[in-house]
Amino acid sequence: MIESMLARTEYIDDVSRSPLSLYDPPHLSSLIYCSLCYSGQVGLGRTSHMVCSHRWLLDYNKHRCRHNRHWEQDRKPPSLARFSYLHMKYLFFSWLAVFVGSWVVYVEYSSYSELxxxxxxxxxxxxxxxxxxxxxxxxxxxxxxxxxxxxxxxxxxxxxxxxxxxxxxxxxxxxxxxxxxxxxxxxxxxxxxxxxxxxxxxxxxxxxxxxxxxxxxxxxxxxxxxxxxxxxxxxxxxxxxxxxxxxxxxxxxxxxxxxxxxxxxxxxxxxxxxxxxxxxxxxxxxxxxxxKVPNAPLYGISLPWVVELWIPAGVRRSMDQWFTPSWPRKAKISIGLLELVEDVFHGTYGSFLMCDVSADGFGYNDRHDLKVMDTRHIVPEATFQKAMRERRCDMEEDCLYGADCRTSCDLTKHRCTPEVTQPNLAKACGALKDYLLNGAPSDIQEELEKQLYSCIALKGSAEQMEMEHSLILNNLKTLLWKKISHTKDS
Incomplete structure (x- = not known):
């Protein structure tokens, strides 16, 4: 009897194209009611099977509508669910941003209070x-x-x-x-x-x-x-x-x-x-x-360290060259650096080595005269050589002071040699190469590039190649002066 009702239920559900589950609560209560009808345990037991079936269908539909209404009320609409997910996501990232920001502020404050x-x-x-x-x-x-x-x-x-x-x-x-x-x-x-x-x-x-x-x-x-x-x-x-x-x-x-x-x-x-x-x-x-040096560093811009992490080295170098004076003024500043090399090389009171020739160590005034900002790494050559003789080494990297003063390692004695492998002029030309070639006039571009690369290729101490050192330095200064001497920037 129940099997026949289930068959009819499945038939009706097939017509409505909405299959029902036997475990749906309204469906189960209707089945129980119908079985009681057929068994005569309720007042309608004397009615025909058709009446009971009809009553069962009405009762089933009523329960299903009521059940679906409650079910729809309990279930959140998709838009509300999406809103809750986005809300939680927003709260999480907000908390993360506050945490990271607080940590950065703490680190910066600690660093500032120490420095x-x-x-x-x-x-x-x-x-x-x-x-x-x-x-x-x-x-x-x-x-x-x-x-x-x-x-x-x-x-x-x-x-x-x-x-x-x-x-x-x-x-x-x-x-x-x-x-x-x-x-x-x-x-x-x-x-x-x-x-x-x-x-x-x-x-x-x-x-x-x-x-x-x-x-x-x-x-x-x-x-x-x-x-x-x-x-x-x-x-x-x-x-x-x-x-x-x-x-x-x-x-x-x-x-x-x-x-x-x-x-x-x-x-x-x-x-x-x-x-x-x-x-x-x-x-x-x-x-x-x-x-005080009013314009510093020599070129480039200072960016927060968080921003620096995301900028590739090549892009960073290009950005540095965007924030520079006009080329004639750059030429005058560069001549100043070449003159500084002359001053510290066999100067009045001895020779000095430039051990960090980077843009951060130099600036210029309003007349575009070069000024040294940080002289901590311009060291007396005599002191440098004495210290290097006493320094123990196992590889070439052990014989480095600052960023640019390097000697070779004598592996037989495990001691650094006293003579630098690259003179001051070569290091200065390396720092000026991109600075000068970017925007250089076309009529001297090729000659300027040739002289700069010849300068960078200098090896050994200046004493060992004093003639070549002086020749390259004078040629560079002459080339730059000739190009800007007729301008107001000179």
């Missing part, structure tokens, strides 16, 4: 100045008059504090050492070692003549044996005597001795009469102030 400790530097310097330990041309302005102030933090290392700032009407860059004095030891990439106090020499009771001997011995170690070293000592004493009274006090001498340990300050004194080195404005202890 930028100018207030600590100022407090330390001024405390020693008030106690009479140190003195200098910038001490009164920094600690008493407050006319020398620290502005934007530019530090790249915690122990070398760098700030832009102002001194009256002058704009400058303030550099201060924190906790450690960088002693020139190339054996471990400008190793730093702590001293009990950077201002403990000369000691009380040291005569001026004794202090001169100390300075002479120190400079001989730095720049090597030079015939005119006494002149360099006199230059150092003229800078130390900031009030020009002809006397060097103990606080002044302590400040100068601490500053002479810094290669950057030594180079500022050696090249202070050259136009491509920022002027030394003043000092106090181991803090010193130099002239």
């Amino acid at each position: 930028c400790r100018g207030h600590e530097c100022k407090n330390s310097i001024c405390d020693k100045y008030r106690k009479g330990v140190i003195d200098g041309s910038a001490c009164s302005s920094l600690c008493e008059k407050d006319t020398l102030y620290l502005g934007k933090c530019l530090s790249a290392k915690p122990n070398n504090q760098v700030y832009s700032g102002g001194w009256g009407d002058l704009e400058g860059v303030i550099k201060c050492q924190m906790e450690e004095i960088p002693h020139y030891n190339l054996g471990a990439e400008m190793e730093h070692r702590k001293e009990a106090s950077p201002f403990n020499k000369p000691t009380k009771g040291t005569s001026v003549e004794k202090f001169k001997e100390m300075v002479l011995s120190h400079l001989k170690t730095k720049v090597g044996e030079q015939a005119n070293l006494p002149d360099l000592v006199s230059l150092v004493f003229s800078v130390a005597d900031y009030n020009k009274d002809g006397l060097i006090s103990l606080p002044e001498s302590r400040s100068m001795w601490a500053l002479l340990q810094l290669n950057e300050f030594l180079l500022a004194i050696v090249l202070q009469d050259r136009e491509h080195t920022p002027r030394l404005l003043g000092f106090c202890g181991d803090l010193f102030v130099i002239e």
